[in-house]
Amino acid sequence: MNDTVFTHTQDQLKELARSVLAFAQEQGATDAAVEISEGSGLSVSVRRGKIETIEQNKDKGIGVTVYAGQRRGNASTSDFSETSLRATVEAAWNIARFTAEDEAAGLPDADQLELNPRDLRLCYPWQISTEEAVELAQRCENAAFEVDRRITNSEGASVYVQQSHFVAANTRGFIGGYPFSRHTMSIAPIAGKGNKMQRDDWYTSARDPKRLAKPEAVGRYAAERALARLNARKLDTRTCPVLFEAPLAAGLVGAFVQAVSGGALYRKSTFLLDTLGKQVFPSHIQVMEDPHVIGEVGSSPFDEEGVRTVRRKVIDSGVLQGYFLGSYSARKLGMKTTGNAGGAHNLSFTSDDTRLADDFEGMLRKMGTGLLVTELMGQGVNYVTGDYSRGASGYWVENGVIQYPVEEITIAGNMREMFQQIVGVGNDVLSRGSKSTGSILIEKMVVAGN
Numbered sequence: 001m002n003d004t005v006f007t008h009t010q011d012q013l014k015e016l017a018r019s020v021l022a023f024a025q026e027q028g029a030t031d032a033a034v035e036i037s038e039g040s041g042l043s044v045s046v047r048r049g050k051i052e053t054i055e056q057n058k059d060k061g062i063g064v065t066v067y068a069g070q071r072r073g074n075a076s077t078s079d080f081s082e083t084s085l086r087a088t089v090e091a092a093w094n095i096a097r098f099t100a101e102d103e104a105a106g107l108p109d110a111d112q113l114e115l116n117p118r119d120l121r122l123c124y125p126w127q128i129s130t131e132e133a134v135e136l137a138q139r140c141e142n143a144a145f146e147v148d149r150r151i152t153n154s155e156g157a158s159v160y161v162q163q164s165h166f167v168a169a170n171t172r173g174f175i176g177g178y179p180f181s182r183h184t185m186s187i188a189p190i191a192g193k194g195n196k197m198q199r200d201d202w203y204t205s206a207r208d209p210k211r212l213a214k215p216e217a218v219g220r221y222a223a224e225r226a227l228a229r230l231n232a233r234k235l236d237t238r239t240c241p242v243l244f245e246a247p248l249a250a251g252l253v254g255a256f257v258q259a260v261s262g263g264a265l266y267r268k269s270t271f272l273l274d275t276l277g278k279q280v281f282p283s284h285i286q287v288m289e290d291p292h293v294i295g296e297v298g299s300s301p302f303d304e305e306g307v308r309t310v311r312r313k314v315i316d317s318g319v320l321q322g323y324f325l326g327s328y329s330a331r332k333l334g335m336k337t338t339g340n341a342g343g344a345h346n347l348s349f350t351s352d353d354t355r356l357a358d359d360f361e362g363m364l365r366k367m368g369t370g371l372l373v374t375e376l377m378g379q380g381v382n383y384v385t386g387d388y389s390r391g392a393s394g395y396w397v398e399n400g401v402i403q404y405p406v407e408e409i410t411i412a413g414n415m416r417e418m419f420q421q422i423v424g425v426g427n428d429v430l431s432r433g434s435k436s437t438g439s440i441l442i443e444k445m446v447v448a449g450n
Helices: 010-027 082-098 130-147 215-228 246-259 262-266 327-333 360-367 415-420
Strands: 031-047 050-068 071-077 151-170 175-191 202-206 238-244 285-289 312-316 347-351 370-377 387-398 401-414 422-425 430-432 435-437 440-448
Touching (some): 050 082, 246 347, 347 422, 401 415, 415 422
Parallel strands (some): 347 435
Antiparallel strands (some): 050 071, 151 175, 238 440, 285 312
16 A cells, blocks of 8 residues: 555554553543544536536544543544644543443453454555546546437536545554545436436446446446436336345345344344344345455454454344444443444345346346336335335336336335345345345335325
């Protein structure tokens, strides 16, 4: 990694971290943790070929947590001077001294910390000029307009470049950090005119800019998606199979993660309460977490608390093998942290029944007659009961072939039942954030329309 894109080196951030911990111990803190970060980026957007926005960011910050026994205080600053660091530590200490005790508060146990973090190669700085970024966005948008004259407008195309690095440390011996990057190109074209207009969007995102799709490919695909939605119809209310397109299927996986994460569990606000060791999905479903994949978005050698991350099976033959816990939620539950403070790492959602023929078209054939969902609207998920009701649009499918686009419908079910009714996962695998899955076919849901 080339540190020249940053003002400070990793070693300099580590020195600052050690100083903050020393200041905390001088105040009388029984324990302390600190995170120091620095980053820079560029964001440009164009619309109809003209520049709409150019934003450059450069930021840095220090967050410190100090403990007075079971009492905790937090404070932060963007000033790296010694005077400011001392004042920030003092502010956190004063909060800790006068706050209520919390039996679950405290740093992770020392034996859980990652003291020798591996290099997962997560940073690929993109030394791109503003002019070059604008040109990429324009190429993306132009490609969309060139697909068909029915592409009449655009919400714009954007290029986003970001590289950052951080160091985290605590008084139990942990100190570690690394640089990372994330770059994205996106577009949202509009097809049709008047009240018949339809929009869709697409994006490509990666840590390494060399792994981004070509701007022309992104623009063309987004345009084709928008065009396919023209002349959408409504449906009568019915019960039928529903196929979630891969980008939306990742949202179902995200709902599962949220339902078996520490905060929801100890608050008893989840429909998957007390399901450890129980059948949550059909026996053909497997979910693997692998935090150590080189260069992936969800990779990390340790979590936000410095706890080492581990490769594990979260779902084995449909049975839940482990929750997603940080140290605080683990103590609340009388369990041990799973190294998931900050979230899950590189989840892959797969089915033992997936075959080579189960690409996107193959999944349509497997569904036969039913609804393909390509867009969801609203936040109609009750994580306490599992009730699911979302506005949707997509396509009606008969005999494995798309018949026509549909809009202004609602799909409804209960997530606990939906998970049990997964009958297939496609090999049209797409990664969205830290989750990777193909399209997901659910045996039946209520589709509410006219």
